[in-house]
Amino acid sequence: MNWGTLTVATCNALNLALPGRVFYENQEPYGADEYRRKVAWLGQQLRRLNADAVALQEIWDLAALRDAVAESGLSYHQVLAPGTESGATGTPRVALVTRLSLETVTSHAAFTPAAVIDVPEVGRHDHFERPVLHAVLRTKQEQKVHVLVAHLKSKRPKFLLNAAGESLEDRDDPRVAARATLRSLIMRGSEAVALRELVVSLLHNTRDPVILMGDLNDAPHAVTSQIVAATSAVAFDREARDTALFHAYDVQSEPALRRDVAYSHVHQGSPETLDQIWVSEEFVTSSRFALGDVRRVEYFNDHLHEGRDRTRSDHGFVRALLRLRLP
Template sequence: MAKKISFASFNLYNLQEAGKKVRSKVVPNALYDKKIAWTRKMLIDLDADVIAFQELWSRKCLDKVFRVEALSGYQLVYITQSFTNPWYGIAVAVAVRTPWKVKYKKLYKKFPFKKIVKLDENDDEDDEFNLSIDQFSRTVINLTLENPTSNKIPDIDVFAAHLKSKLPASAKNVTSKHRNTIGSAISTIRRTAEAAALRWILTNRMKYTNKPTVLLGDLNDDPRSNTLALITEQPSLTPSSTGRDTALYSALKLQQLRSFRDVFYTHEFNRLKDTLDHILVSEEFFESSNKSVWRHLETRIWNDFLEDDSPHTSDHGIIKAIFQLS
C-alpha cells in the first residue's frame, strides 16, 4: 500500500515540436533536443506521483519526454487524446504514476457563468459593472485518482490549471501610449474572473464532501494576491488552526509552518522573485483538521536554473509537495 503521495507543478516554457512555431518563431532542432533532454532529467530528479504541466504546445513532445524506462510508469492525460484532433496554442497536461490511476476525467473550458454584473446601489461609492466573459484562457483538467492497492486510501480530486498571465493583452481602439496599461488591466481582470470561475467549480465539487482535493498549476499570481485569496478562501493557517470545508491550503505555507522560512520563489522577472506556481490542498491534507487523511511532509522548489536564463530550461521553478497517509 502506498503510504505517500507527491504532487508537482512544472511549467514547460513553450514546449513545442522542432520545426513548428511558437508565437511566430520556429523551434530549432538543437533547442528542441536540449529541451527534451533537460525536461526528462528534471522529471527523473523530481520523482513525483502526480505532475501538472503548463505551456505544452503538442502532446508529441511530452510523449517523447516520457519515452524512457525511468518514466515508463506514468499515464499522460491531455486536453485531447487524439493525434488527429490537436489543440491550438499552449495547454495543460497531467502525468499520473502507478499505482495511482485515473478514475474520472472532466475538462473545464466554459465558465459556470457568462457575465459578472454589479448593480449601482446608489451609495455614492461605486457604479454599475458589467463584464462579459464565459471561458478560461486555458482549459482546466479535473481528474479523480484512485489507488487500487487498498480500499482504505480515498480517491483524490486533482485540478490542473494555468490562469491568464500578467503580460499585457492586445487592446483594441486604444492609443499606443496607453496600450500596455489597458492590456495589463485586461489580463488582470481576466485572471481574476478565471479565479472566480475556478473557485465556483471547486466549491461545487468540495462542499459537504470529505474528498481530498488538490489544485496544481501556474496561477500567475503570488500567495498574497487577490487572485489566490479568491481561490483558497484565505483559511487561517497557524499551528492551532482547524480545517474548513471548501478552503485550500498552500503547500508552501505548510512548509513554512515547519521551517519558519519565507524565501521560496518559482519565478523571476526584472530581478523580482515571486511565487506563481502553486500546490493548494484541501483540509484532508491539513493535519490540524479533524478530517485530515494525509499529513504534509515536505515542500521543495527547484529554481537554480532560473539564474541561467537558458532557452532550453524553464522560466519557472518546479514545485513539489509530499504527503504521508495519516
C-alpha cells in the same frame, strides 16, 4: 502511526512543442537539435522530481510531452494533455502525468453564468483561455483524490488587436498600458471565480481530498489566488474550512524546512511564487477531518539563474510530499 506517501509536483514547461511547429507567430519554431535538448532537459527534471503525479503547463503537443516522459526513464502510464492530441491552437494547454490509477479525466473550458464578465473594450469573457484539467485518481492506499491543474491568465497587458493581430493601441503610452493590464486582471479574476466554483463543487459536504496545482500567475495571498482558495475566510469562520484550500508551503508539518528560496519565477529581478500547490483540509493536521498532512514542500529553481534559454523553463518547479494515514 503508519503512513503512506503521495508526491505531487507542478512544472511550467515553457512552450513544449514539436520541432518545426509554429506555436506563436512571433516565435521561431524549434529546430531538431533545439527540440532534442528541450525534451532531454525536461525529462531530466521529471526524473529529478520523481513525483507520483505531475501537473504541467504550456503544452502544445501531446507527442512532445510523451517524448519528455520517455527521456525521464520513469514509468508513467498516464500522460494526459486534453486538446493537444493533434496540436493545441491559440494557447497551450495543461497536462497531467501520473503513475497512479486514473478513474476519470475532464477538461473544463466554459464558465458558469456567475463567472462570465464583460472586459472593457474586449467584450464577453466566458471561458478559460487554458482549460482546467480535473482528474480523479486513486492512491496506492486506494484513497480517492481529486487533482486540478490550472494555468490562469497572465499579468501581461491585454492590448487591443485588429483581425490581423496588429496592435490598435500605443503600447508605449503608460496610461494605455495601465488599462491593458486592468483587462488582464479582470480576465484572471473571472477565471479565478470559475475555478473557485469548481473547487467548491468538489469540496462542499464531501471528505474526498482535493489538490490544486499549477501556474496561477499571482502570489498565494493575492486577491485572485484567494478568490480560488478562500483560505483567509477560515480565520473568521471555521466552517469555511469545508470549501477552503490551503497553500501547501504554509501548512507543511516540517516548518524548519522552509527556506528563503521559496519562489518559482523571477520577473525583472524580483522573485515571485506563481507556481503553487494547494490542498484541502484533509491534508491539514489541525483539521478534525485530516487524513494526513503535507510533510514538506521543495522548490527547484536553480536553473532560473543559469541564463535565458528556451530549452529550459523560465519557471521553477514545486514538489510536495504528502502523507496519508494507513489503517
